[in-house]
Amino acid sequence: MNPVLTAREMSLADRAAIEELRTGETRLMELAGRETARMIAGRFEHSKSLDGVSALVVCGKGNNGGDGFVVARHLLNRGARVDVLLVWPEDDLAGVNLEGLHILKAYRRYNEGLRIFAGIYEARTTVGATEYQVVVDAIFGTGLRIDTEDPELREPARSAVELINFVNAHSEAVTVAIDLPSGLDATSGRSSEPCVNADMTVTMAFLKTGFFQNSGPSLCGEIQTAEISIPEFLVEPTSCLLVDEAFAAESYLLRDPSSAKHLNGKVLLVTGSADGGGSMLGAALLAARAAVKTGAGYVCASLPDGQAAVMHSFAPEVVVIGRDMISIIEKAKWADAIVIGCGIGRSDEAQELVETLLCTPEIAGKKLVLDADALYAIAERDLFDRVSSLEDAVLTPHAGECSRLSGLSVEDIMLSPIDTARMLAEEWNVNLLLKGMPTFIASPSGMVLISNSGTEALASAGTGDVLSGMIGALAAKGLDSHEAAAAAAWLHGRAGDLASNVSSLVSSVDVLQAIPQAVLELFESEE
Ligand SMILES: NC(=O)C1=CN([C@@H]2O[C@H](COP(=O)(O)OP(=O)(O)OC[C@H]3O[C@@H](n4cnc5c(N)ncnc54)[C@H](O)[C@@H]3O)[C@@H](O)[C@H]2O)[C@@H](O)CC1
């Protein structure tokens, strides 16, 4: 899994590379620029040469602008025609950045086409009349400071960002952001007004937390990471990682050919309700079937009396027991993981059931997935002390449920989901999976995993129940509940993608049915 860093962590890594390893700023910058030019070339079919390609590189006064001068040089080396726009006067440049500009100026002797514009006003008319295939945004990187009270950019940055966005909106040009789109805060993902809207972001060394929060996902475009010789050991231990296919594959424990069903993960679900005329058995069916489809060896569901036939018509593999505590405790002793909450309802009786379950040692000592109405009961009955003493549990709220649990507003949670998930997991001493796009999975020790797979396809009723069943299955098969939640979130997203080409048509049953394909893919791509 790849580390995901805050701006501060990235700057510590930069400094360690320069001061401890003596890598040298010039070397890092050269690699940054060269890698970016190589990735730009990769966007065009003729990846070695950029003959006939016209590029505009818009440079700021910090090291991000310095990267821009190097990119401009390597684009020229590959045959592109290049215009460079200095957003600030040359007098504002110093050190490696000024050196970068001097080298570029020396290039002019050999490249008549190279134009260097001193300031936005000098550039505007010519830029407007030129057709570019590439616009490189090198105005701000991790050094940007935004005032959250007043996120407006001042001149000349404002006009420069507007120019980049104008060319992006009115031409076929690909906008490539160096390190991050200018105006985006690398840590929080909040953006200034305006902010560059990139088609592609070539980020240096490591992903940044801002790519996954607030405006980050909508402004970065495709994200590529440039290897610039800042080794991973400089950032270890990391506290945030991006879940990837390789992690999901490693986490998916295949059955031993000689094993019996009871060795392949036994899941108990305490889910579903049917009161009077209403029924929330669908949630129970989806979660149970998802556990089966994810490869649990044995799935048992505790349902309200008289509901076994419904389960068997949908998931004949599932053994059904009653809702009485004696039967539940009996099966809890046997189970490797227990899923509690999907569709049990919000009645006093349901809340009482959750409280009793969490206070029962045979249950509290197991791997637990607490979802939906179980979360409601935890919030209503203030069961956080119980939650804190659980052996290995995961709570799986969406932002609304998280708000009810924590008392924080949905807006505040969404403004800093990584920090919020980490803080609550630490406070409640439990794993917390904060559902959304992306999904954040925090452990009590402060590790946050980000699962970025899947699209809006998953935004439909019942997909959360499917996820709970999947987590239960992976936990029962041997993962701890933090890893199980992260791997299940990734597979769940992938299953959503595979369910249909048209995301709006995807229902939770479609996601369920696509689980085996998502799992199979893991092993096909490994071969
Ligand atoms: N430090 C290093 O060793 C490396 C840094 N690299 C590049 O350097 C970047 C970071 O460079 P810097 O720290 O110089 O910062 P930036 O180049 O991101 O920008 C900072 C400059 O903009 C100004 N500024 C900040 N906020 C502003 C605002 N709201 N309005 C107007 N001006 C503002 C600052 O005063 C400073 O001059 C990275 O994103 C990356 O692109 C890479 O070259 C790799 C190596």
Ligand SMILES: [K+]
């Ligand atoms: K940038």
